[in-house]
Amino acid sequence: MNPRPTLVDIANATGVSKATVSLVLRNSPTIPKRTHERVLEAAKNLGYVYNRGAAGLRSTESRLIAMAVNDLINPYFAEIVAAMEDALTEQNRIVLMSNTAESVARQSAFVSAVREYNVAGLLVVPAMGTDAAFVDLLRSWRLPCVMVSRSVPGAEVDLVQANHRVGMIEATRHLIELGHRRIGMIGLNENISTGRERFEGYRQALFNAGIALEPRLVLSGPATRDTGMAHVLALLDLPEPPTAVVCFNDVVAFGAMLGLRSRELTPGQDFSVIGFDDIAEATLWRPALTTVAVARQTVGRTAAQLLLRRIEAFDAPVETVLLPTELVIRDTTGAPPARHPRRRGLV
Structure with a gap:
């Protein structure tokens, strides 16, 4: 078997020094274009493969960025991740990624491992x-x-x-302006900052309208379709059911719509539903989902840009970027019905 070609082999083939070959392979702008091309052609002909890991040991500079994400299956986070990676790729960065599946232990193990690869920075959707x-x-x-x-x-x-x-304030206020006074919140998760902040918005909107918060109209659970369906059915079975719900996210809202259909109720006519995030699927449901849009592309790209700035100035003051949301009114919200049926034809 032929020995693996080395920098010396490339240097001998091109008549330049080993140091020059090394600079070319690291894409240094100090090497003339003709020399650069000649060295790359020789490396290709010899079958040379650049050992990026070994190079990292020789230099404190790294193109690697680590990315730990709580739930890549969720389309909301998947779109943010895609935007972050696109922005980093444009800056000639390579991404190492882990789907931590809401596991703090898995997140910590990943971060410890990528540290050994001399990553330049870390983007985290925290578990x-x-x-x-x-x-x-x-x-x-x-x-x-x-x-x-x-x-x-x-x-x-x-x-x-x-x-x-603010996004949840706007969503809840929209229902109040339509005439709803009994408004539930489903799919709540106060173990994460997103859940706590959206719940604060819901409470603030009710308070601003002089509507008392009813704890039994607020249901907590995983952000799944199953949760949305179970929660809306539980609310419909109350002695005095609500006429509308705001949902933790769009996925929960889809489940709520399925629950309403199972009771022969039409979202937006018999019962109003608002989601959060405005994932692509929201426009495809019939009726189309009213929701709070989050600019996921902007979130991802802004995060990548902020990390690159932090890499350049580690000790600069900490920054918090809050991006605006937008209420997108579609077909699942309307005025409350004159009489609230638990099932069509029944009161």
């Missing part, structure tokens, strides 16, 4: 339960980090997210 100690550890490593979409209580770290609280 549920992430605390400030995790961020403090990253800071002690001097590893640049940006939190995305979710905040970590007490952590001094860059953050990019939508203004979840």
